[in-house]
Amino acid sequence: MTLDYRLYSDYPDNRYVLNCDEPNYDFNKPRLKNIFWENYDYICELDRTGRARPVILDNVQNVLLCRTEYFGYDAFECPKCGNEYLVYHHCHCKLCPSCGVKTQRKLAVQIEHMCLDVKHRHIIFTIPEEFRICFRKDRSAMNLLFIAARNTIAKITNEKIYRKMKNKQGKTGKISNPKDNLYLFRNYKDAIQFGMIATLHTFGRDLKWNPHIHCLIPELVYDPTNDTYKHINFFSYESLRKTWQYELTRLMSQRFGKDFDHLKNLSYKSNRTGFYVYAKERKDDNGKIADNGKSYKKNIKGCVNYMIRYASRPAMAESRLISYDKKTNTVKWWYEDHITEKRIEVTESGKSLIEKIIVHIPDKHFRMIRYYGFYHPKNNDTLDHIHELLGEEKHKDYSKQTRNRLKKAAMNKLKFRTFLLDSFNRDVLRCPCGATLQYVSTYNPLEKKKNDRAYRQSCIDEMRRLSIRRVPSS
Secondary structure, X not given: OOOOOOOHHHOOOOOOOOOOOOOOOOOOOOOHHHHHHHOHHHHHHHHHOOXXXXXXXXXXXXXXXXXXXXXXXXXXXXXOOOOEEEEEOOOOOOOOHHHHHHHHHHHHHHHHHHOOOOOEEEEEEOOOHHHHHHHHHOHHHHHHHHHHHHHHHHHHHOHHHHHHHHHHOOOOOXXXXXXXOOOOOOOOOOOOEOEEEEEEEEEOOOOOEEEEEEEEEXXXXXXXXXXXXXXXXXXXXXXXXXXXXXXXXXXXXXXXXHHHHHHHHHHHHHOOOOOOEEOOOOEOOOOOEOOOOHHHHHHHHHHHHHHHOOOOOOOOOHHHEEEEEOOOOEEEEEEEOOOOOOEEEEEEEHHHHXXXXXXXXXXXXXXXXXXXXXXXXXXXHHHHHHHHHHHHHHOOOOOHHXXXXXXXXXXXOOOHHHHHHHHHOOOOOEOOOXXXXXXXXXXXXXXXXXXXXXXXXXXXXXXXHHHOOOOOOO
């Protein structure tokens, strides 16, 4: 059976469609890829004039070429009837909604099987509005948000040591370490160890620039001196807010110098109780505090998914797009107001929406998810030991072998075939005749080429030429 290819212009998502594969695709549904495609010249103009970071055009090009022959494909063939099916390669880009969903679920599985079987607290560290411009101008300074959040939890879990060190400083009362002015209690042998998983969100529901830190912290600390752990369920909101305020302003003063003094003084005048920190206890559906049973399992999974859902995905989900008019280049989308909890619809040009989205694309090699304490990869031995201690107390098997086996089983469900089967209840490798398609070969056009901007631009130019409809001659 031969392949039935159609023109790019026949499908908005620029995919080839085969006879053996007829997906339930809604052509009228607006998609980010279509908006990027219609405004590609504008994005190139932003890059050419220096108004956009180089990573923005790279991400947009990858999104446009995702699931096309320019990134290659895997060929499958039916051994019974000879039917063929091509699985196109993905771009694995943080701006791509399709690739981001799978990356998010993989990260969620890894984190979920790494976390201790105890209550976890979801804490959100926010910054005042006047600080946002500093991180917009210097995006590398967003590392300070992670460090300040980490130092805040380190201080809360080591309150006694912190007070002793502060009293020794005399009148200044400042905790200073000449060897390490950034991280509090790092490599301090007597410090109580904590766990922390932090993610950075740079946007609000209305897509405005609003960097803040989401943290997942187990309500358990480990004392390496006595080789014991202790459950904690109290977090002083006052201490969290004021410590977060002090640590962040301290780190920003070191980085920006005297230019930051005015903003620092202004922030202390307008935020006398400290910067806002959300640290409420988790509640189940009945309004009760979640325990270690089924409610804990449900809440920890939901909390992890909420934290990392935008760590590898664009700032706005495609489900929030209502309509897109190509002729007028007008987009209609919605968001839910955080205060009033009402749905607000926004109508604006495609260029305006693109400007809001591309601002939140992280720089190359910038890590949006970070691990601290015994959740850090360097402390895997300590984490395995804590799992063993918890297993002895609860009479459960939390060994490394068991956790790896469960994680592997969960990761297998995220493979190409099982992932689509679970998501859409459709086996893509099942031929209409009933047989299973067999792998034949792989086409990789990048085998002898470099996936650089010049190659991607040539591919996009060719896609544009192919998308021009043929007009019959008179």
